[in-house]
Amino acid sequence: MSVTIKDIARASGVSYSTVSKALNDSSLVKPETKRKVVETAKALGYTPNLSAKNLVSKKSRTIGLVWPSLDRVALTELVAKINNIVTEKNYFMILSVNAADHAVKMFESFQVDGILLFEGGIENQLPPLFSSSVPIITYGVARNGHPYPIVDVNHKAAISKAVEHLVSLGHKNIHYIGEDSHADKRQYQKWTGFQEAMNNAHLPVNQTDTKGLGWYDGYLAAQKVLGQESLPTALISGSYDISIGILRAVKERHLRIPEDLSLVSYDNIPQMASLETALTSVGVPIDSLAETMVESLLSLIETKDTAHSTKRLDPEIHIRKSTSIV
Structure with missing residues (x-):
């Protein structure tokens, strides 16, 4: 039989209302009384009735996350960081890999307090006329007519930083390997960002479409x-996973990084530093990105204010051992 607040009141020798206030950390209860009540509750194995609390507060303290991929390391790392922050804020998180509109409808039926939506391909973008009763923050690319608040990373600036770094080392033959996808606007921003950066540097634009974001696509x-007769002196990769495939192909060709070929990778995650050759990387640090996404959603849940609808984060470059002077 579950322990109730009345059981705690009886065991600690205080009133029912005092127990309720103490367990809700009310300033109306003396610290020594509060401590006694909490210790008694723990000793009895008391578990709060979240359903009852939710009925009173009209909140589920749960957020939903619409996640586009189960097999990409950078996204997995980002989701793990988001979950840690959500837990620290005393919320729960539910994941869905369904198409965006189906996932949002499901989360509405679960009565979540808010939704984080990772935009990717068509299946992870909400239809233009879609509406939801639940606050939504999307992680994607800012654009006119977007109906929901959005957290955006300046992908073009990230690739530009990569190009500038390589040019400063004397590289002129730089090749971009990534996905040229109009459906996934983040990838398309990187693709076009490389073209703009190379044109600004008055260098030839060389790109190869991976047609996917997995390590094997990069490979x-x-x-x-x-396999070309004339090899580039440097590569820029569109993602961590693509970089893993590139590193395998480089090794099979008996080439060395950075002695024979410099490599800069998009995605600013801790794994970059722990590879056999630590990768120079560009992007918004994963901790900053996760913190911004969660704080933006919780603020929206509390205020319902969408006036500041776009937060665009500036990327950083972390220079490591995978790039050198040509």
């Missing part, structure tokens, strides 16, 4: 690039 694309 196949790198095989094509490294």
